[in-house]
Amino acid sequence: MLLLPLLALLSLPFTRAASPDAARQKLVALAAAGGGLIKLDAASYDLLTAPNRDWSASIEFTALDPRRRCAPCREFNPSWNAVAKAWSKTPQAHRDNHFFATLDFDQGQTVFQQLGLSSAPVVYVYPATEGPRATGKTAFSKYDFSHGFEAEPLAEHLSNHTPIRIPYSPPFDWARWTTIASGLLAFAVTLRFVAPVLQSRWTWAIACILVSLVMTSGYMFTRIRNSPFMGGDGSWIAGGFQNQFGQEVQVVALVYGTLGASFLMLIMVIPYQTSAQRQRFQIYLWSAIIMLVYSILVVLFKVKNRGYPFRLLL
C-alpha cells in the first residue's frame, strides 16, 4: 500500500526529465516549420499543454474556414501572426521557452468541446508549470479583447507572460504615407487652380456649416460608440434618448440643413426678388416648408423622448 505511491513518486522525475525534452524538440521543430507559429491539432495541443511543461504557450483558438463565417477571427488573425512573427526573431534561448500556436476549429473540435468554447477568437496563455519559470499557477489565463484586435496591445499584454519582451513594432504604414505625400504633391501642383476656390469665403462657409451640422447631429456619438448604421430589424431610429444609429445623423443633419437653408432664403434671397407675385409665393412656400420640416423634427424628437408633451402640425 505504501510502496506503490512511493514508487510512483520516485519514477516521476525520470518521466518528467525524459518526455519534456523530447516534447520541446518536437515543438521547436513544429514552430520552425510554421515560421514561429505552431499549427495545432488535437494531438499537438495535448503535447503543448502537457501538465508538466517548463515552457509557456499562448494559443489562439479560431475558425478561419470561410464556412464558419467568423469575421472577427479573420480580423484578428493578422495581428496574431504579426506578434508570433515578432517573437520568432528573439534569441533562441528565450524563443524556445514560449510558443505561439493556433488551433483552428476544424482541426480540433474535440479541444473546443473540452474547453467549452462556444465563440472565437479566444487567446489563452498557458504558464510554465515547472522549471525556473514556473509561477505556481497552472491554469491558463484568457486575453481580454477590450482593447480591440490590434497587435500592439496584444503584444503588450503577452509580454507579461513571455521570458523577455516581445519585440513587436507596428509595420511602417506605406499606404498611408504614400497617400499623404501624393495628396500634398497633387495639392502643390494644382495650387494655381485651387487657390481661387480656397480663397473664396463661400468654400469655407460650406465647410464650416457642414462640420457644425454633422457634429450637432451626433456624428461623434456614432464614431465613439461605433453605433451601427441602422438597427438589425431594419429600423433606423434607435430607441432611447441617449442612443442613435448612423442613419439618424444623416436624417437629422438634412432636417437641420433644410430648416437653416429655408431661413436663409427668407433672409438673404427673397427680399431681393423684384416680382411681387413671385416673392409672395416664395414667402408662403418657404414658410410652409419651415413649419412642415419643423413638425417632422418635433415628431422625430418625440420618438426619442416619449415624454415630450409638445407637437406642431403632425
Added chain:
Amino acid sequence: MPTAFPLPSDLSPATVSNTASLLRIVALALISGAAIASRLFAVINFESIIHEFDPWFNYRATRVLAAKGFYEFWNWFDPTAWYPLGRVVGGTVYPGLMATSGVIYNLLHALNLPVDIRNICVMLAPGFSALTAWATYMFTKEMKDESAGLLAAAFIGIVPGYISRSVAGSYDNEAIAIFLLMFTFYCWIKALKLGSALFGTLAAVFYFYMVAAWGGYVFITNMIPLHGLVLILMGRFTSRLYVAYSSWYVIGTLSSMQVPFVGFQPVSTSEHMAALGVFGLLQLVAFTQLVRSHVSSKQFQDLLLIAVVTTGLLGAAAFVGLTYAQKIAPWTGRFYSLWDTGYAKKHIPIIASVSEHQPTAWPSFFMDLQFLIFLFPAGVVLCFHQLRDEHIFVIIYAVMASYFAGVMVRLMLTLTPVVCVASAVAFSSLLDTYLDAAEPEEEVAEASGTAGTPAVASKKSKKAAPQAEAGNAFTDIVAAAASAKKGDSPKVKAIYGLDTRLAIIVNALGMLAFFVFHCTWATSNAYSSPSVVLASTNQDGSQHIIDDFREAYYWLRQNTPETAVVMSWWDYGYQIAGMADRPTLVDNNTWNNTHIATVGKAMSSSEEVAYPILRKHDVDYVLVIFGGLLGYSGDDINKFLWMVRIAQGVWPEEIQEPNYFTPQGEYRVDDKASRAMRESLMYKMSYYRFAELFGGGPATDRVRNQQVPKVGPTLDYLDEAYTTENWIVRIYEVRKEDLLGRDLKSANAFAKGKKRKRSKPLSRRRALL
C-alpha cells in the same frame, strides 16, 4: 419711399432713440428676471439645497472661507479627504467661485444683511445667469446690433443648455464661468475693434477671473490665439490686432500664473503653447511691417523676409525640441481625449467613466437648444456674408464648440453661447427684413402685374413717405449696407404687401413662444432635480419625496464617531464629506487613480481579499447605493463595471472584467451571475437580505429586471449597520479582527454552531504517514 403700414409722423429722431434705449433697458431687466425666475424650479419644487456632487465640496470650502477668512482657506489642508493621504485644498482648487461667494457674503454682512452662506451659494448661479444675459447682449451687439443683442440675451437667459448647469443650488464652477467666458470674449472683440489696450487689459483681467474660476479657461486660451492666427493668415493683420492681443496675452498670462493651481502651466504645457506661439508670430509680423514701412530697398526687404521666416521656423523647432526634452508637458489626458476619442477609454478609464464625459447624441442637442440648433448654421452663414474681423471669431467658435459638444456632453455648455449669438443674428435679420415698413418702388410692382397691392400701397405711401426715413432710419441703413455688398447691381431689399409680413412675423412669434414652452418644460422636468433628493409621483398625482441620501448621511453623522472612515465609490465622496462630515477614502476630485483603484478592487473582490484592504485603510463603514428596490438606475451595481475596469488598470492580474460577465457575455445579477460577480463585495452588500424583503416570493431587482436568488449572499467580515427607507443607501460596518485570532469566517461559523468540516487533504496526509 412707399411703406406697407403707416408709421407715426411726428417723432423726432431723438425721441425714437431715447425710447429705444429705454425699451432696451426694460427688456434687459425683464430678461434678467426671466433668467433668474426660470432657475428657481428646484427651490420651489424641493427646497433651498445644494445639488449633486461637486457643489457639495464647493459649498464646504465656501463655508470654511466664510468662517475663517481667505488666508485660512488658502492654507487649508483637509485631512479627512483621501484618507489617509489628505488633500491640500488651497493649492488644488479653482478658488474663483468660493471667493465670489465669500465677497458677496462679507458685503451683505457689512450692510447688516445676515444672509446664510448656503442661500448665497444656492442663488449664485441664477444671479450670474442674469449677468451672462447682459454679457451676451454686449457681445452680440458687436456682431450685429442692439436688437440682435436683446434676442441673444433672451435666448441665453432661458435656453436649457445653460440652465442645466446653473439652476438654483447647482453651485459649481460653471455657474460663474459662462458669464466670465462671454465677457472676456466681449472685451476681446471690443479691444480688437478699437485697437484699445484698455479693453485688452480688461479682457486679461476677466481672463484671470476665469482662470481662477474654471478649468475650462483653456478654451479661451486657445480661442483667442486661433482667432489671431486666422486673421493673420487671411492677411488681416492690423496694429489693432497687435495691441489687443499683446495686451491681453501679457497681462492675462502673468496674472493667470498667480493662481496656485495653475502655477507655471501657462509656460510649460502644450495647452498653452498656441497662445505663446501666436504671440511670437505677431511680434515677427509686426516687426516686418514696421521695417518694411521704413526701408525701401527691395533686396533688404527680401533679406528681412528670410530672416523672419527663419526665426519663425527656429521658434517652432524649439517648441518641438522642448516637448521632446519634456520641458513642455504634453497634453493632459482630459484634454487629449477630446482629440483622440478612444484615448481615455484605453488609458484612463476614470475619465471615460464620468457620465458627463460621454459623447452627445442628437436628441440632447435638440433638448438643450431646440430651434436655435437649426437657426445657428443660418447665423453662421450670415457671419460669412459680412465677414468682419469679429464675425470670424464667431465662425471659429461655432466650428470648434460644435465639435467639442459632440465629443463630450458637458461641453454643450460652451456651445450654447455661440448658438444663442448666431441664431440671434439670424433671427433678428429675419425680423429686420420683414418688420421694415419700406416697400419697393411702385413701377416695379406694377410691372410685375399685381392688381391689389399697388393701389393700397400708393395710398399709404402718400401719407407716410416723408417719415419713413426718420422712423426706420436704422433698418434702412442695414438694408443699404447689405445691398451694397451685393456688388454692382444695386438691388433693393424689400418686401411687398402686408400679408407676407404678417405670415412671417406670426410664424416667428409662434416659434419663439414654442421655444419658451419647451424651455420651461425642459427646465422643470429634466434639469431641476437636486439628485440629493429624489421625487416620484404618488398614485393621486401628488409628489412623494425620496430622501434616502440625507437620511443615511445624517445617520452617519449622528451615530458614528467623528473619526470613523467611510468607504464608498468616489461619486459620493463629496456628499459624505459635506453632509455626514466623515473622512472618506476617495472623492470626486479623482486626483489619485491608484487610490480609487484600491477602492474598486475592494468592491470587486471577494470578502477574504477585500477585508485586509479595508483594515489597512482603517475603514469603519462601507456605503453602497442600491436602487434595486425602487428602480433607481444610478446605483452602484450599474457603475460596478467601471470599478472593475479601473481596478483592472492597476491590478490586471487579479481583477479581470470578463470574469464579471456570464459566459454568454451578459451582465447579470440573478442565478446565472458569474462567480466573481456573486462573490464580489459590491454584489454581496447590495443584495444582502434583499430576498427576505419579498417573503419567499420572487425577489425582483427593478433596475435590471432580473430575479435575484432566493438564498441571498452571506457576509462574514461586515455587519449591516443601516439601510434607508427605500434601501437606496446601505451602510455596513467593518468587523474588527476576531479576539481569539481566528479568521472571521470560521469565527462566524463557530458562532452559528456549525461544525468545522474536516477537509480532505488532511486525511490523505494522515494516510500517507
